[in-house]
Amino acid sequence: MYHHSASTSQPAAGSATGVLDAAPADSKDAILFQRCAWCGTAMYHRLLCPVCQGSELRTERSEGTGTVRHSTVVHRNTPAARNVSLIEMTEGFVVRGRVMGPPVGIHSGDRVRLSTAKDPVRGEPVFQLTDEPYRAWT
Numbered sequence: 239m240y241h242h243s244a245s246t247s248q249p250a251a252g253s254a255t256g257v258l259d260a261a262p263a264d265s266k267d268a269i270l271f272q273r274c275a276w277c278g279t280a281m282y283h284r285l286l287c288p289v290c291q292g293s294e295l296r297t298e299r300s301e302g303t304g305t306v307r308h309s310t311v312v313h314r315n316t317p318a319a320r321n322v323s324l325i326e327m328t329e330g331f332v333v334r335g336r337v338m339g340p341p342v343g344i345h346s347g348d349r350v351r352l353s354t355a356k357d358p359v360r361g362e363p364v365f366q367l368t369d370e371p372y373r374a375w376t
């Protein structure tokens with residue numbers, strides 16, 4: 239068990255309890271999606287449910303894991319080849335984004351985990367490959 243000794247010896251000024259619990263640590267690095275209140279279908283950036291055409295959608299937050307469904311290497315308008323992948327998230331909706339790593343190394347069925355919700359250049363989600371077995375992150 240490793241400890242930072244500094245944090246234990248200093249008396250906290252006005253002990254603020256509960257602050258750490260309340261902080262949404264990585265909320266800016268999460269993908270928000272919509273779920274239909276009528277049929278429960280999960281979707282991404284839609285105004286109407288693709289299944290039942292319902293317009294009553296709730297916003298939920300993805301846990302950030304998914305599976306590569308399709309991956310394409312793009313050489314156009316970019317200094318280096320990059321991949322554009324469709325990621326089917328655990329919640330059941332599909333997101334278009336980029337998977338880090340060599341473009342030819344991304345295959346359908348690979349497990350990925352969200353790395354950055356919005357790429358600063360393109361504003362698209364960036365994923366990283368996980369070679370962990372299923373459920374390793376839960």
Ligand SMILES: [Zn+2]
Nearest residue numbers: 274277287290
């Ligand atoms: Zn629906």
